[in-house]
Amino acid sequence: MAEKLPEQMSDYQHVPPEIVNESVGHADAKEELLDECESIWRQMEECQSKLTLLGTETLPESDAKLSLLMMRVKALTAEYNQWQKRSPEIISTNPDVLVALGKEELQKVKNGLEMVLSTVQSKNKKLREDLKREQQWHEEQQQIVDVLNGIEEEMKNQVVQFSEKRAFQELKNKMLKLRTYKEELLNALGEFLEEHFPLPEEDGSAKKKKKNSSEEPAVELVTLHEILEILINKLMSTPHEPYLTISDSFWPPYIELLLRYGIALRHPEDPNRIRLEAFHQ
Amino acid sequence: MAVVRPFDKLPALNSAAVLLVGSDESLQQKLAEAILKEKKNFKISIHLATSLPLPSERDHLRPRIDLIAFMIDIKSKYSLKNVEASLAHVDASFFLGKVCFLVTGVGRVNYCSVEMNAIWKLGEVYCSPVLYCELELEGIRVATAQRLLRMLQICAGHIPGVSALSFGLLMRNSADE
Numbered sequence: 001m002a003e004k005l006p007e008q009m010s011d012y013q014h015v016p017p018e019i020v021n022e023s024v025g026h027a028d029a030k031e032e033l034l035d036e037c038e039s040i041w042r043q044m045e046e047c048q049s050k051l052t053l054l055g056t057e058t059l060p061e062s063d064a065k066l067s068l069l070m071m072r073v074k075a076l077t078a079e080y081n082q083w084q085k086r087s088p089e090i091i092s093t094n095p096d097v098l099v100a101l102g103k104e105e106l107q108k109v110k111n112g113l114e115m116v117l118s119t120v121q122s123k124n125k126k127l128r129e130d131l132k133r134e135q136q137w138h139e140e141q142q143q144i145v146d147v148l149n150g151i152e153e154e155m156k157n158q159v160v161q162f163s164e165k166r167a168f169q170e171l172k173n174k175m176l177k178l179r180t181y182k183e184e185l186l187n188a189l190g191e192f193l194e195e196h197f198p199l200p201e202e203d204g205s206a207k208k209k210k211k212n213s214s215e216e217p218a219v220e221l222v223t224l225h226e227i228l229e230i231l232i233n234k235l236m237s238t239p240h241e242p243y244l245t246i247s248d249s250f251w252p253p254y255i256e257l258l259l260r261y262g263i264a265l266r267h268p269e270d271p272n273r274i275r276l277e278a279f280h281q
Numbered sequence: 282m283a284v285v286r287p288f289d290k291l292p293a294l295n296s297a298a299v300l301l302v303g304s305d306e307s308l309q310q311k312l313a314e315a316i317l318k319e320k321k322n323f324k325i326s327i328h329l330a331t332s333l334p335l336p337s338e339r340d341h342l343r344p345r346i347d348l349i350a351f352m353i354d355i356k357s358k359y360s361l362k363n364v365e366a367s368l369a370h371v372d373a374s375f376f377l378g379k380v381c382f383l384v385t386g387v388g389r390v391n392y393c394s395v396e397m398n399a400i401w402k403l404g405e406v407y408c409s410p411v412l413y414c415e416l417e418l419e420g421i422r423v424a425t426a427q428r429l430l431r432m433l434q435i436c437a438g439h440i441p442g443v444s445a446l447s448f449g450l451l452m453r454n455s456a457d458e
Binding site: 044045048051052056057058059064065067068069071072075076079 | 284286288289290291292368369370371372373374376377405406407408444446447450
């Protein structure tokens with residue numbers, strides 16, 4: 001019984017109030033609905049009076065759950081039976097009522113559709129804005145790509161130029177280094193020759209030798225350094241004719257030294273001519 | 282009348298009444314305001330009480346109560362004691378789906394001073410749903426108000442085909458699984 005009440009109440013409350021108001025001109029329709037309402041209300045009052053007869057019942061301290069569960073079983077069974085018995089209610093066949101109900105339904109649908117429309121419109125607007133933003137973004141990205149491509153091109157050119165320049169510079173540096181190294185070597189060689197193979201002097205052993213080997217003191221002697229230079233230059237400048245005629249200004253012991261150690265070679269037919277061994281080949 | 286009964290009065294047209302029972306009046310007030318702000322197509326009356334029973338001298342002014350929400354603050358032991366004491370003044374048939382326990386302060390479990398187990402047991406014994414929320418936070422307060430409003434609509438019989446009992450059963454099943 002207790003659960004019957006809310007159901008009836010929901011029925012009662014679902015007679016749209018505007019129907020009652022709208023159909024002022026249609027007295028019979030209004031009358032019919034009011035009658036229906038009255039009968040439902042009477043039913044409810046009946047249930048209500050039965051309910052008030054039931055005493056209040058508070059839950060016992062102990063076993064509250066059990067008694068509550070028992071109550072629930074009863075109530076659910078009653079509700080179940082109620083649903084079983086219940087048959088769908090047929091709404092009034094009065095055309096005015098039907099028209100009013102139809103209008104109300106249509107109004108509801110219209111309201112719903114209006115809501116959908118506005119939602120869709122706002123969504124469209126948002127999408128349009130999004131699209132615009134995305135397009136702008138895309139454009140900006142495109143610009144960035146273009147600029148970056150330009151920079152890349154520039155960089156490429158620079159890199160090529162740069163590497164050519166650098167290679168050139170490197171070669172130059174190497175050459176300079178080589179030159180200085182060559183200079184160093186020449187100097188060192190010159191010093192070595194000067195120190196260890198000096199010109200025969202008046203009071204050196206060379207002087208004795210000189211005195212012994214040649215009587216003409218008139219000829220100015222050249223150093224071993226110079227002899228070697230002449231030999232090298234001859235070989236380098238005229239490789240086809242590298243031979244050099246031994247002159248008086250060459251001190252014979254040095255010539256002997258060069259020949260003995262394989263630095264210079266004698267001409268196979270002319271013993272007065274020598275050349276430098278071809279070390280560079 | 283010492284005991285609150287669910288069907289002691291005839292319902293009013295297109296209206297529903299909820300009774301909030303809790304010791305923290307400012308929280309009750311806030312929740313009531315949140316409920317009133319919600320859009321709805323029926324009249325709602327919210328009754329606030331710190332504890333039950335309700336004073337009997339104003340009983341004739343009171344509408345039929347469709348839903349009782351017992352508010353428990355997990356930060357206050359007293360709020361739980363208060364609710365436990367008040368439960369004795371509720372008619373047993375109210376527990377057929379028209380009672381819920383609203384546990385607030387869930388956002389600050391470190392300040393919890395009641396046993397959560399006791400609250401859970403309360404819901405279990407009285408076969409009523411326990412809603413956890415934090416009424417101090419506006420967003421959750423609004424959501425809780427919406428939940429209560431929905432429950433109230435069902436309890437007042439505004440939703441055809443769903444009774445408070447069957448709804449309570451639904452809530453229970455979902456909570457147990």
